[in-house]
Amino acid sequence: MRKRPPVCTRERALKFATAVIALGAAIAVPATAQDFGERRTTVSGLPLTADQQAITPEHLWLDIWVDPEAQSIKGRAEYALEIADPASKIEMELDQRFRVTRVSLGKIELPAEGFRHTDGLLTVPLEGARSANGRIALRVDFEGEPRTAPNAPWDGGFVWSQTSDGEPWIATAMQGQGCDLLFPCIDYPTKEIGRVDSTIWVPAESRLYAAGNGKLLGIEDKGDWRGYKWSARQPNTYAIALNIAPYGVIERTHRAPSGQDVPLAFYHLRGDEAGAARMLDELAKYLDWFERRIGPYPFADEKAGIAQTPHLGMEHQTINAYGNGFRESDEPYDWLLFHEFAHEWFANQMTNRSNADMWLHEAAASYMEALYLRDVAGEDAYRAKLDEYLPRIVSKVPVAPGAGIDSGSYLDSSGWGGDIYFKGSWILHTLRELIGDEAFFRSLTRLVYGTAEPKPGAITPIYRDTDEFRQIVEEETGRDLEWFFDVYVRQPAMPLLKGTRDGATLTLEWEVPGNRTFQMPVEVKIGERTIVAEFENNRARVDLGSATAPFTVDPDAKMLRGLPEPVLTPPPPRRN
Structure with a gap:
């Protein structure tokens, strides 16, 4: 997730008619498109409509043309969708700043009156266009000047920056606001896309390199443009990112404890080779530690990647954003790189079912920092990290509300955006002390993989909520722990x-x-x-x-x- 709230020193669908929606812990409330309006483009995780619930995004072919000078983009999103009854239309979020220039269903291009793009919601009636097997192809062309991030990564969007020698340095960080700032999507955690094949196009005459999610399939020159082709398996929606700069690349293959050969890559600004090489060494250490403590790196068939960014950081799947400046520290690790990499397990492999369960991402990633220090520097370092977290706890609202919430709660005055890190870390510390290391780490492994014995090559991303975590811990311990979660997690x-x-x-x-x-x-x-x-x-x-x-x-x-x-x-x- 985006880094910790700035109050800390380390750093923070919608139908035209009424629908019944499932929210968080299965609480049903009605929602209409008019309920949200402009909020749809500034927060993420708003309730799904019945039509959105019926849509499964199986594959996305995404082309993005980035014009650094105009600070604008053009895009083409081609989806393979599975649509269940009784859906009558396709609804996807797309920032109202973009102009939709073309919509096609299958091979038929729709007239302008055949779709609607209002208040950040793109609506395409189906009207019998669905195929017999429930699958349909959707194409959306769009263009415009995307939202510029007011304060990335906490208040996100595009970051249009420059390197020290004046070349473009561009990044996206969209967790709080959502994938609709970049392309049409269903902006909800459980609507990950089965496969995303993206091509990021930059001016061919430039020295720009476009680093993306997943595996690099090739680089193509076409006229005035150069395209970097990437393929990623089931990326977290907000973790689909652009990273564009005159990058150099350091690459190597790392043999992990699981036996996997994991491609490592750091996309760095020229002149920062030494720092990038050091961080890649650090990344290999972290990968080994996570494999031993939690389980196999989930994306070894793609890469473990880092992109140097003009903002602080974000857990973009297989291309984590790093803007910590290669700072030396008294602590035996780089906290930012470690924290974002932890999210490959706790966010990208295991994804919360709704924002109400986001503490499963942030508490785990933050607590892993303390546990790593315990293993490499001893008990005093572990305690010092926890002591650092303790005074930052606010406790005004539950870390896991019983009903779903949207990402707007992250930066509000309730303190929830900090408590999911710091209070959540202390909750996990307390749980580990209560049940012991063996049950604790087995519970985390099952939470992340769905099994206590994950095998490389047989790992698929999984959705989780707080009740599932409790059930896993109870099974591992043979104890009823409702009292623990009720007091620590469900009330403030x-x-x-x-x-x-x-x-x-x-x-x-x-x-x-x-x-x-x-x-x-x-x-x-x-x-x-x-x-x-x-x-x-x-x-x-x-x-x-x-x-x-x-x-x-x-x-x-x-x-x-x-x-x-x-x-x-x-x-x-x-x-x-």
């Missing part, structure tokens, strides 16, 4: 641990909103020994051994809990 307030001391007896009590049951065990260190306090009806009693025994609650900070710290009744004064 953090549990408070209160304590009182009466002589040698310490009474601990969990206070949670709505008097929910909360069974989190708590370690108590008494002198040199540590015991685990088990709770019944949210209360536990601990025998301290004596009225003066020193003790510490949760001495190793194994769980997320609210502040202030427990206020404990002081022991009675000593008698001489």
